[in-house]
Amino acid sequence: MKKIYLLLLAVILLIPLYAAVGCDLNDPDRDVKRLFPGSTGYRTHYRSISREGGKALLDKVEARLGDKFSGLFETADVPYTLYEIYNGQNRIGYIHGVNQKGRYGGIQVFLVLDNQGTITNMYMQKLSGRNSTAFRAETFTKQFHGLTLADFESYDVVKRSGRGKAAAIKNPVSADVDFHHIMRGVKKNLVLMEHFGSWGSL
Amino acid sequence: MPTINRIAYKNLRRKRLRSILTLFGITLSTWVLVSLLGFNQGYEKSLNSDIDNLGFQVLLTAKGCPYEAATLMMQGGAGLRYLPDSVLDDLSEHPEVIGLTPMLMQVAFDPHIGDTGGIAAYTGVDPRTFPGMKTYLEFAQGGWFEDPEALEAVIGYEAAELEQREVGDYLLIPDHDVELKVVGILKRSGTQDDGTVFVPYKALQKVFGVEGKLTSIGIRVDKDTNYSEFEEKLYELPDVQVVSMAQVKSTISNLVGTARIMVMSIALIAILIAMIGVMNTILMSVLERYQEIGIMKSMGASAMHIFRLIWTESVIICLLGGILGALLSIGLAAATEALIRYILPYSPKGSLIYIDLPLILRSIGIIVGIGLFSGIYPAYRAARVKPIEAIRSSEGEI
Numbered sequence: 027m028k029k030i031y032l033l034l035l036a037v038i039l040l041i042p043l044y045a046a047v048g049c050d051l052n053d054p055d056r057d058v059k060r061l062f063p064g065s066t067g068y069r070t071h072y073r074s075i076s077r078e079g080g081k082a083l084l085d086k087v088e089a090r091l092g093d094k095f096s097g098l099f100e101t102a103d104v105p106y107t108l109y110e111i112y113n114g115q116n117r118i119g120y121i122h123g124v125n126q127k128g129r130y131g132g133i134q135v136f137l138v139l140d141n142q143g144t145i146t147n148m149y150m151q152k153l154s155g156r157n158s159t160a161f162r163a164e165t166f167t168k169q170f171h172g173l174t175l176a177d178f179e180s181y182d183v184v185k186r187s188g189r190g191k192a193a194a195i196k197n198p199v200s201a202d203v204d205f206h207h208i209m210r211g212v213k214k215n216l217v218l219m220e221h222f223g224s225w226g227s228l
Numbered sequence: 229m230p231t232i233n234r235i236a237y238k239n240l241r242r243k244r245l246r247s248i249l250t251l252f253g254i255t256l257s258t259w260v261l262v263s264l265l266g267f268n269q270g271y272e273k274s275l276n277s278d279i280d281n282l283g284f285q286v287l288l289t290a291k292g293c294p295y296e297a298a299t300l301m302m303q304g305g306a307g308l309r310y311l312p313d314s315v316l317d318d319l320s321e322h323p324e325v326i327g328l329t330p331m332l333m334q335v336a337f338d339p340h341i342g343d344t345g346g347i348a349a350y351t352g353v354d355p356r357t358f359p360g361m362k363t364y365l366e367f368a369q370g371g372w373f374e375d376p377e378a379l380e381a382v383i384g385y386e387a388a389e390l391e392q393r394e395v396g397d398y399l400l401i402p403d404h405d406v407e408l409k410v411v412g413i414l415k416r417s418g419t420q421d422d423g424t425v426f427v428p429y430k431a432l433q434k435v436f437g438v439e440g441k442l443t444s445i446g447i448r449v450d451k452d453t454n455y456s457e458f459e460e461k462l463y464e465l466p467d468v469q470v471v472s473m474a475q476v477k478s479t480i481s482n483l484v485g486t487a488r489i490m491v492m493s494i495a496l497i498a499i500l501i502a503m504i505g506v507m508n509t510i511l512m513s514v515l516e517r518y519q520e521i522g523i524m525k526s527m528g529a530s531a532m533h534i535f536r537l538i539w540t541e542s543v544i545i546c547l548l549g550g551i552l553g554a555l556l557s558i559g560l561a562a563a564t565e566a567l568i569r570y571i572l573p574y575s576p577k578g579s580l581i582y583i584d585l586p587l588i589l590r591s592i593g594i595i596v597g598i599g600l601f602s603g604i605y606p607a608y609r610a611a612r613v614k615p616i617e618a619i620r621s622s623e624g625e626i
Contacts, residue, residue, distance in 0.1 A: 098368065098413065099392045125392050130400055132392025154340040154391070154400055 048072075048105040049123035049134050052151060061121055061138045061147050062111045068121075069110045073222050076102040083221065086228055090175075090217040093183050093210065097127055108222050117141065122219055123151065126211030128204045130154035135211035137170075143216070143225050145170050150208070160198040161208060169195045175216040183210040232533065236540035239513065250509040251549045254595060257502035258553020262583060262591045263564045264495040266557065268488065270565075270582030278419065278576040283361030284329065284446035286458070288315070291467040310441035311468065318465055319447065324458050327448035329357040332429045334436045336403040350381075350401070352429030361448060365421060370395035370412035376430040382412035386422040399425065406435050418577040499598060502549075506602040510542050514610045521610050522618020531611040538607035539600065546599025550592035558583055 051057040058068045075083050084102045088094050095101060109121040123136035131154055138147035148167040150158075160166060173191055181188035186206045192213075197205035220228040240247045290309030319328055332352035339345040359365070359372050368388075373380040381399050383391075388410075393399065399408040408427060416422055433439045449458060455472055462470045514521070521534055557564070561581045568580055 097394050099389070099394070127392065127394065127397070130393075130398050152340065154338075156400065156405070158340060 048107055049125050049136075049151075050107045051109065051121070051123070051136070054109065057149075058109060058111060058121060061136070061149055062119060064113055064118060065111045066114055067112045069112070071108040071110060071222075073106045073108050074103060075218075075221075078221070083228070087214075087217055087221070090220065090228065091183060091210075091214055099125060099132065100127065106218060106222065117224075119146065120219065120223060122215060122222065124211055124215045124218065126207055126214065128153070128155070128207040129202075130204075133204065133207055133211055135208060135215055137212065137215045137219070139219060139223065141224060143174050143219055143223050145173050145212075145216075147171065148212070153204070155202070155204055157199040157202045157204065161202075161204060163198065166196075166198045170212060175213075175220060178213045178216055181209065181213065183213055232537050232540055233544075236537055236544055239517070239537075240541055240544060243513065243516075246509060246512070247545065250505050250545055251552070253505040254502050254546055254549025254599075255552040255556060257498040258550045258591060258595050259556040259560070260498040261495050261594065262554050262557035262588065263561070263581060264491050265587055265591060266561070266581040266583040267491065267564075267568060269587065270578075270580045271488075271576070273582050274576035274578030274580060277578045283358075283363075284327070284448045285473050286447040286449060286455075286462070287471045288319070288445040288447060288462060288465075289443065289469045289471065291469050310438065310443060311445065313440050313442050315442070315445060315465060315468070319445065319462075322458070322461060324449045324453040324461075325447055326450050327357060327361060329361050329446040329448075330354050330429055330442045331358075331444045331446060332432050332438070332441065333443045334432055334438070336401050336436075338402050340402070348401075348425070350425050350427050350432055352432030353426050354429055358426075361446060362421065365417055366415045368413045368415045370410070373411050373428050376428045377434070378428050379406065379408050379431050379435075380411045380428065381408040382414065382426040383410060384414050384422040384424045384426075385416040387425055388413045401435060404435050499594070502546075502595065503598050503602045506542050506546060506599055507605060509545070510538060510603055510606040511609070513541065514538060514606045517610075518613065518618050518621060521613045522615045522621075525613060526615040526619065534613070535607045535611040538610045539603045542599040542603030542606070543596060546595050546602075547592070550595035553595070554588045554592060558588075 054068065054070070058065055062068075075087060079086075080102070084095065104125070106122065106124070110117055111119045111121060119138065119140045121136060121138050123134050125132045126135055127133075133153050134151040136149040136151055137145050138149070140146055148170045150162055150167075153161055155161075177191040180190050181192040183206075186209070187193065192209070195209070199205070217228070220226050288311065290311050313330060316328055316330055319325055330353075333349065334352065335347050335349045337345055338348040341348060355373050355376055368385065370382070372382060383393055383399075388394070393410050393413070395410055395413060397410045399410060400406070401408065408431075414421065427435075429442070433441065449455075455474060459470045459472060462468060525531075525534065561583060565580045
């Protein structure tokens with residue numbers, strides 16, 4: 027009987043998700059421990075631009091990102107999975123992932139953030155392409171550690187250039203455009219966390 | 229002057245709780261009956277639609293297990309052996325053949341799937357013939373590739389959604405270090421094509437080094453063709469296996485046959501329960517009104533009048549229960565379908581429960597028929613009541 031209830035519940039819950047695909051950790055129990063070694067637990071929240079502010083919020087997000095949401099899979103109704111990370115009773119940070127269109131399809135960019143919104147770790151769960159190993163290498167991802175949205179404010183995701191710490195991040199494979207897609211994904215993630223995170227001002 | 233129908237209705241209202249409980253039982257029985265009959269016709273319809281959506285009536289593969297071939301075809305998996313593409317020329321000589329579409333299925337290990345990598349499947353198709361056989365496929369973005377040798381791909385909706393691919397993206401076949409440009413994203417079709425990556429078959433032959441080889445050929449035949457004779461002719465070709473849609477239907481029907489027998493048995497039990505419930509309610513009502521029936525007869529009511537009165541009560545209760553049960557089955561069709569999909573070993577993509585007006589009328593007819601049948605005995609007992617004995621007796625002595 028329990029299975030039937032769960033099935034019915036799943037059917038009801040899945041209906042609104044048909045329209046959009048979110049970005050979840052493949053194995054949250056394992057991944058949270060790996061990405062946030064000091065954690066003892068986590069809480070999962072499902073957030074959405076369309077539910078929490080609609081067009082007005084989307085406009086703000088796009089303005090901070092410096093680009094419009096576009097394509098089949100980057101829409102306001104995408105459900106975002108936010109992992110709130112705890113050590114005992116204390117929240118010690120967040121893990122949040124976004125889907126970003128890349129040359130070979132979607133790239134899943136996960137950021138590990140402390141309570142002030144500073145990147146402490148970065149993880150690309152899905153990334154296809156010839157140079158995926160280079161983009162997943164610590165030598166590349168470590169360049170993002172310690173950065174905040176403030177460091178990306180002067181980085182233009184459309185012109186793919188800018189000033190400051192974000193613009194100084196080096197492309198491990200100079201001709202590969204997926205670098206620019208990753209940069210946009212990171213900025214989009216940080217902008218969304220300005221709304222989802224406890225420090226949020228959006 | 230009160231009519232028999234009105235008296236019957238009033239009698240049912242006199243014992244309201246008992247009537248409501250019986251009505252509830254009939255409603256549930258009708259719900260089960262309509263849902264199960266709806267499933268019977270919905271399943272058949274969806275299975276036929278799945279088969280028709282394949283776009284061809286016969287599939288030719290290299291010699292192997294026919295059940296395996298059928299499963300592979302339904303699931304869109306990889307073939308095990310190859311046919312030479314010269315078979316296409318042999319087949320085109322058959323007068324029954326009105327269309328042929330060559331297919332090549334290949335798989336490659338993709339380290340980017342999941343955490344530890346996985347198998348990516350590609351279906352090579354002929355851009356000149358395949359779209360004509362799959363006319364139900366519509367595009368969310370882009371369109372079909374035109375060059376049979378182009379390094380391009382069309383992706384089913386679910387495959388695109390999973391990988392978040394759009395037109396203009398590239399798709400890397402990692403084992404072969406080859407990039408395919410995505411030129412089309414299909415709309416959701418509810419078929420196995422939703423999870424498929426289509427590539428021009430000649431390009432796929434080159435990429436995987438299997439030039440001149442195919443895994444299967446879809447054959448569209450003239451509607452007047454005698455399938456058995458045609459299959460015999462096809463078996464004259466060397467090392468081929470013929471899978472006709474009739475075989476596929478029969479294999480799947482056999483698979484779910486046991487489940488269908490089980491659900492029809494449940495329907496039968498539901499009908500029996502309803503029948504006994506109605507009979508019990510009406511008989512109890514006759515017993516309680518023994519003296520009343522005697523008085524009615526002494527005042528001039530004939531045995532036929534009493535018989536009709538009691539019979540009408542059964543019909544009213546069954547008709548109302550039938551209508552409520554039919555409405556309930558329509559309202560709960562989606563939930564019932566989800567439950568059936570969970571139970572069945574294989575279920576087609578379309579709607580599994582198909583409830584239409586003829587089915588509803590048929591089911592209500594069955595339930596009313598049950599009412600008429602169940603009411604015969606109580607009505608007969610009531611009609612046989614002797615007025616003097618009834619008036620003299622105390623309640624319940626029949």
